[in-house]
Amino acid sequence: MENERRVVSVIVVNEASVLSRITDLFSARGYNIESLTVAPIPDSKYSRLTIVTSGSVRVIEQIVKQLHKLIPVLKVYDHVDFVEKEMAMVKFPISEPINDIDTLCRAYNGKIVNLGDDVLIAMVVDEPKRVDQFLKAIKRFHPKEIVRGGTVALER
Amino acid sequence: MRISGAQMVIEALIAENVDTVFGYPGGAIMNVYDEIYKQNSFKHILTRHEQAAVHAAEGYAKASGKVGVAMITSGPGFTNAVTGLADAYMDSIPLVVISGQVPMSLIGTDAFQEIDAVGISRSCTKHNYLVTDASDLGRVLKEAFYIAASGRPGPVHVDIPKDVTAQLAEFDYTKPVELETYKPTTKGNLRQIKKAVEAIAAAKRPLFYLGGGIINANAAELVREFVHATQIPAVETFMARGTLRFDDPLLISMLGMHGSYAANMAMSETDLIIGLGARFDDRVTGKLSEFAKNAQVIHVDIDPASISKLVNAHYPIVGDVKNVLEEMVPLAKESVKPERYASWRETIANFDRLHPLSYNEEGDRIKPQWVIERLGQLLGDRANISTDVGQHQMWSAQFYPFTRPRQWVSSGGLGTMGFGFPAAMGVKRADPERISINVTGDGSILMNIQELMTAVEYKLPVINVILNNNYLGMVRQWQTLFYDKRHSETDLSVQPDFVKLVEAFGGVGYRVETKEAFDAALKDAVEKNVVAIIDVVVNRLENVLPMVPAGGSLFNMMLLEKKEKK
Numbered sequence: 248m249e250n251e252r253r254v255v256s257v258i259v260v261n262e263a264s265v266l267s268r269i270t271d272l273f274s275a276r277g278y279n280i281e282s283l284t285v286a287p288i289p290d291s292k293y294s295r296l297t298i299v300t301s302g303s304v305r306v307i308e309q310i311v312k313q314l315h316k317l318i319p320v321l322k323v324y325d326h327v328d329f330v331e332k333e334m335a336m337v338k339f340p341i342s343e344p345i346n347d348i349d350t351l352c353r354a355y356n357g358k359i360v361n362l363g364d365d366v367l368i369a370m371v372v373d374e375p376k377r378v379d380q381f382l383k384a385i386k387r388f389h390p391k392e393i394v395r396g397g398t399v400a401l402e403r
Numbered sequence: 404m405r406i407s408g409a410q411m412v413i414e415a416l417i418a419e420n421v422d423t424v425f426g427y428p429g430g431a432i433m434n435v436y437d438e439i440y441k442q443n444s445f446k447h448i449l450t451r452h453e454q455a456a457v458h459a460a461e462g463y464a465k466a467s468g469k470v471g472v473a474m475i476t477s478g479p480g481f482t483n484a485v486t487g488l489a490d491a492y493m494d495s496i497p498l499v500v501i502s503g504q505v506p507m508s509l510i511g512t513d514a515f516q517e518i519d520a521v522g523i524s525r526s527c528t529k530h531n532y533l534v535t536d537a538s539d540l541g542r543v544l545k546e547a548f549y550i551a552a553s554g555r556p557g558p559v560h561v562d563i564p565k566d567v568t569a570q571l572a573e574f575d576y577t578k579p580v581e582l583e584t585y586k587p588t589t590k591g592n593l594r595q596i597k598k599a600v601e602a603i604a605a606a607k608r609p610l611f612y613l614g615g616g617i618i619n620a621n622a623a624e625l626v627r628e629f630v631h632a633t634q635i636p637a638v639e640t641f642m643a644r645g646t647l648r649f650d651d652p653l654l655i656s657m658l659g660m661h662g663s664y665a666a667n668m669a670m671s672e673t674d675l676i677i678g679l680g681a682r683f684d685d686r687v688t689g690k691l692s693e694f695a696k697n698a699q700v701i702h703v704d705i706d707p708a709s710i711s712k713l714v715n716a717h718y719p720i721v722g723d724v725k726n727v728l729e730e731m732v733p734l735a736k737e738s739v740k741p742e743r744y745a746s747w748r749e750t751i752a753n754f755d756r757l758h759p760l761s762y763n764e765e766g767d768r769i770k771p772q773w774v775i776e777r778l779g780q781l782l783g784d785r786a787n788i789s790t791d792v793g794q795h796q797m798w799s800a801q802f803y804p805f806t807r808p809r810q811w812v813s814s815g816g817l818g819t820m821g822f823g824f825p826a827a828m829g830v831k832r833a834d835p836e837r838i839s840i841n842v843t844g845d846g847s848i849l850m851n852i853q854e855l856m857t858a859v860e861y862k863l864p865v866i867n868v869i870l871n872n873n874y875l876g877m878v879r880q881w882q883t884l885f886y887d888k889r890h891s892e893t894d895l896s897v898q899p900d901f902v903k904l905v906e907a908f909g910g911v912g913y914r915v916e917t918k919e920a921f922d923a924a925l926k927d928a929v930e931k932n933v934v935a936i937i938d939v940v941v942n943r944l945e946n947v948l949p950m951v952p953a954g955g956s957l958f959n960m961m962l963l964e965k966k967e968k969k
């Protein structure tokens with residue numbers, strides 16, 4: 248069966264060890280995690296996780312059901328029609344052409360966010376695929392460090 | 404009410420109507436044991452190993468339908484109990500297992516007998532808790548019992564640091580459980596149920612596929628009604644034995660790796676599987692791509708994750724099988740015409756005539772299958788049957804004449820050697836009027852042999868029947884068949900004297916080499932009503948047949964070559 252990339256959001260009770268329940272489930276059942284983000288939902292006792300995973304239709308169905316089965320899980324969204332974004336930050340040597348970097352960042356919804364003595368830091372926010380492209384494009388500016396934030400998604 | 408954490412444990416157990424706790428004390432759980440000493444509401448049974456405490460709680464739960472309770476200390480006490488948790492998890496057995504933990508102030512410091520218990524139990528429990536404040540303890544225990552028994556049952560582990568059992572806090576057990584995130588579906592969707600009944604009425608070769616969920620749901624009576632009203636033949640999984648009576652003409656037998664020829668052929672030929680509380684285990688399906696190729700599937704299960712996990716369901720029905728059948732059976736009675744399946748029943752009867760479940764007698768020598776049949780003839784409905792794991796287990800499932808649900812207690816999903824004896828103690832405790840038999844092997848019995856002491860002390864007169872083949876027989880069988888007879892490390896010729904062994908603990912023992920001696924030993928053990936071992940010398944090289952080799956198609960069975968009876 249074809250492997251499909253899926254984005255799944257999980258609403259969980261914000262309590263001790265809830266994150267390990269979820270990651271343990273993925274490792275125990277041999278499911279992939281490509282990215283995982285988590286943060287509390289404001290003014291509630293819940294947190295929201297966004298997981299990017301992949302698998303056959305049957306595997307994805309099992310992932311959703313198995314997540315549901317965990318006691319502290321309130322809801323699972325297997326996204327179909329949704330907006331997803333990811334942020335990335337990159338550190339460059341100050342010697343690199345600042346204007347070129349800035350222009351490139353703007354094309355990907357970003358900008359330079361910090362200028363130091365030796366390095367500058369730029370950030371972008373875009374669809375994960377576009378972030379991939381951005382990270383390819385900046386290779387020629389000799390990035391020193393790259394950090395990606397992981398995907399977040401909302402159903403339309 | 405302001406009481407200590409330890410007192411809360413006792414109060415909770417009383418409120419849950421617990422009459423038996425199986426356990427083993429140690430440093431981290433001592434506060435609770437101190438309260439156990441002071442109370443009179445339930446009995447604590449001191450097993451001689453923590454693994455046995457959990458298996459005994461499983462046996463108790465399976466025989467009684469109630470939640471089994473075990474209690475253990477931190478560190479090695481807990482790790483010893485893990486096999487029991489895993490076993491209960493695989494077989495969906497409701498348990499609450501309470502462990503002590505090092506005090507909160509020492510957690511994370513590699514303290515004496517500290518182990519990350521909830522970290523370990525996470526993957527082999529339905530849910531677990533580390534209680535960090537006594538004011539949570541009442542709620543947690545109440546949730547634990549609720550979660551263990553509801554939905555798809557399973558073990559719940561509650562880890563309590565020592566200082567929490569000493570801490571005083573407010574305790575109120577009357578508040579109902581409020582779990583916004585856990586609401587199992589128990590009512591089936593009526594539209595789906597109607598569609599399923601239509602499919603049954605339209606099918607030509609429907610087949611009931613009965614699973615352990617029926618036993619858990621206490622739905623065997625309804626299933627019997629369903630089967631008889633529709634006259635549709637049925638196969639049972641290993642876990643479902645006892646759902647139908649052994650002599651029910653519509654019961655084909657167990658299916659699967661060691662299922663009967665007729666059961667496996669019926670499953671291969673059916674055009675509609677009516678799956679009730681069964682999970683299409685690989686021991687049942689064999690090679691999935693070849694499994695029941697012509698069949699549509701109705702699948703009733705309380706766990707949505709069981710449905711379409713391995714075999715696609717055309718009529719998925721999420722719900723408690725008893726609730727679902729209460730809707731389904733009356734509808735089926737109206738529309739299903741039993742005559743319709745007459746030729747299908749005849750086809751199956753022919754399968755059964757062709758290769759009935761059987762074995763070859765060899766003169767006066769005791770065949771292991773004979774022992775099971777004989778147990779059945781002599782004890783029948785009067786006994787509950789537990790087993791260990793191996794060939795003896797499969798022969799028990801194949802040949803015992805089961806008459807009722809909860810009569811059969813065996814480790815199916817995990818296949819845990821050492822399960823049988825402590826489980827049989829738990830069964831005896833839950834159902835003291837009946838005879839508790841543990842059918843075991845010369846390998847398995849030694850994996851929890853220390854429980855002879857528990858059984859003697861608490862007068863739990865389990866009769867252990869060893870089918871002694873001087874082998875780890877099931878592994879030996881695979882070596883014979885698939886490893887060119889290289890019997891690597893399976894020869895158990897070196898053995899204890901089981902008669903002396905059981906006598907040393909204060910029970911009675913019999914070494915049996917003839918059929919007459921077996922009858923006499925069993926009669927004596929039942930009459931004496933004490934802990935016993937009947938060590939039965941059986942054919943060393945007998946194989947369990949039929950057999951579907953692992954990964955093979957269900958219809959490709961190794962079959963018995965029947966020799967004419969002399």
Ligand SMILES: Cc1cc2nc3c(=O)[nH]c(=O)nc-3n(C[C@H](O)[C@H](O)[C@H](O)COP(=O)(O)OP(=O)(O)OC[C@H]3O[C@@H](n4cnc5c(N)ncnc54)[C@H](O)[C@@H]3O)c2cc1C
Nearest residue numbers: 614615616620641642659660661680682705724815816818
């Ligand atoms: C050596 C060995 C050989 C074996 N060979 C065989 C074999 O030949 N044949 C065989 O059948 N097994 C065999 N087994 C056992 C096998 O491993 C499985 O344990 C067994 O097949 C599972 O049975 P089951 O499908 O009834 O599921 P169970 O494990 O009993 O699961 C019950 C199912 O019912 C559901 N359920 C629970 N409660 C309810 C409810 N109230 N309402 C609705 N649904 C509910 C659960 O969600 C689950 O899906 C063997 C085991 C061993 C150790």
Ligand SMILES: Cc1ncc(C[n+]2csc(CCOP(=O)(O)OP(=O)(O)O)c2C)c(N)n1
Nearest residue numbers: 793794795818820844845846847875876877
């Ligand atoms: C704890 C554990 N270890 C190993 C196994 C693998 N195993 C399955 S059956 C078996 C042989 C059991 O021998 P015995 O108890 O003598 O039963 P027999 O098959 O001879 O009837 C073994 C080793 C197991 N199921 N459980």
Ligand SMILES: [Mg+2]
Nearest residue numbers: 844845874876
């Ligand atoms: Mg043996």
